Amino acid sequence: MLNLFRIMAFYSLYLSIFVAANANANASDSVDFSGKTIEWIVPFKRGGGADQWAQFNAPYLSKYLPGNPEVVIKYIPGSGSIKAANAFEKNAASDGLSLLGTSSSTKLPYLLGDKRVTYDFSKWQVLLMYPTGGVVYVSPNLGISSYLEIAKLRGKKLIYGSQGATSLDMIQQLGFEFLNLQVSTFFGIRGRAAGRYAFEKGIANLDTQTSSSYLKHVQPMVEQGRAIPLYSMGALDEHGALIRDPQFPGLPTLAEVYELLEGHKPSGEKWDNWFSLLTVGFGAQKSLVLPKSTPQNIIDTYHQAFEKILIDPEYMAKKNAVLGSYKQLTGDAAVRLYQQSIKPMSNQYWIRQMLLEKFNLKIK
Template sequence: MRIHRALTRRGALGLMGGALAMALAVPAAAEVSFEGKTIEWIIPFSPGGGSDTWARFNAPFLSKYLPGQPTVVVVNEPGGGSTKGANLFAARARPDGLTIFGTSGSTQFPYLLGDPRVRYDYQVWEIVMASPTGGVVYTSPSTGVSGASDISKLAGQQLVYASQGATSLDLVPLLGFKMMGLDVQHVFGFKGRGDGRLAFERGETNIDYQTSSGYIKNVQPLVDAGTAVPLFSWGALDADGNLVRDPTFPDLPHFGEAYEMLTGKAPSGPEYDAYFAFFTAGFPAQKMVFLPEGTPKEIVDAYQAAVEAMKQDPEYQATKEAVLGTYEQVTGPAAAALFRKGTTIAPETRQQVVEMLAAEYDVKLGD
């Protein structure tokens, strides 16, 4: 009590003035407005892939429901397996709500693996939305495969895959194809899954995968035209964390089923544990939206409210599944839970994969 009484009038006025300044600097939730502003949504990949498709679908709805109805534009910043765009966001984005970042598993994996190119820290960003997704592996009919039931025909064939890099989300097919015993040459250096698909269309590769939104938009027409053959999905997780068929592609076997079709046994062992860990980190929390470090809570709340409102929009509900699949965009505690899943991995699993990449692909990562 004596400490409180000892405050001088000048000190009390100083505290009041500081509090007033803070109140004026950070608007109340009802006063947050982006009217007349342009918001940049940075996507660290080239156009045409799953993340780009996802962002461009959501952007106009986000614009509609953010306070003041600002213009939301998607800005592609490809390079470095998505680390270039993530580093730019970490270094330059101001906490004013005018820049958001769309991350994917290809951004999470370098962070998890200690890639020396990473100069960003997920833990200081403010999550707005998380979006589970899936992916579908497909091949060229030139392999002699006409459907998922023919997958055994790939055994012994030389396959070529266009990869963004060993520490990107393409680590999942790298680990998966290796487990399956497929002879796949991974050509590193592509700037996005959209570029990988274009390489497939040009006949430069004969096996590829796209995340669900990219597959629905850009690969299904190839399947319909007979120039691509779907093999399997990576699958989804049920409420108990078990691998099940992806509800967006229920007619396709999941990875575990495809593995069994090729090998005659269910997947198990340390290699599968590593594969499953990175699949879990990469797909259930595959796409996330962040605001930069230091963003006021009122702005974060305004974004989360806009996401919840857009999800209820009749047009959004009528068109989402055809573009993004059956996956839900989530906010709040659900998004935070997916965020933890996507940015956490056991140290021993990380070390196992780091050592494999160094020994077999000459990929050197930090300790």
């Protein structure tokens, strides 16, 4: 009987230690950002699509993160987002206080092995994914009033400001070439907002903006007769086929414009390569990430916050007018899309050859 009491006392002591240990573990797993400031890094100048995305989400992130931290936007433009991404990789702590809003201009140089890249895009912890679209537009000074007159642009000198040959602008450059448009490109702009500024000042007569920036900044110019939309980047249906962007149903896709010019649907190697870049560049364009070494409890806390944000009634009521109707993803769905978007591209050799021939840019 004495042994029985000893056994029961032992298990009672063990149980109390186990419960206490779990209570401490749960306490350590909790995350509280009270009194903290979180930096959402935008790797471009103010005013572009990445800025719009950050500005819209930041107040809600503050609302739903535990402790209601202040979320501030920090701009680090340079090298088509590579400067900020390299700095984030090197310096960002794993305490959940530094976020990087990436775009395809961050992803494409990584996938192509751009020697300026020192970050590992595949190792960051994704919190939110934002597929988006975009619109290409021109100045009415070129003598057209509708995309239906695009044939008149052939033979005219079109001027376009680019963030860099391996940035998201590479998709546009290939599109211009596919349409047989004579485009003179100047490099060095620090984000698409700067490209729009060059357009507004008459330095460029051809430009593109992602959907959120187009809706806010370019649509008013269209309504005033200061810009003529040519085509949207389109969207992908459930079978992966290119369709008109539901946000811009009145605008054709590049495929439709090509058919208008040539009398037949696009096909061939050049089209296939452009389409594969479109899928990577716009179908999974923007992602919000934490450093690779961030503890899981902090990652989970952010996912839980974004799950609440995406169903917030006020957020849902305002989102389409600011960001468009594209569905944002968090949690496992975001992780899956993020991983799919960074698979090695089968057309790397073709892209590298194009960059060498067109821009004298050799990628290792």
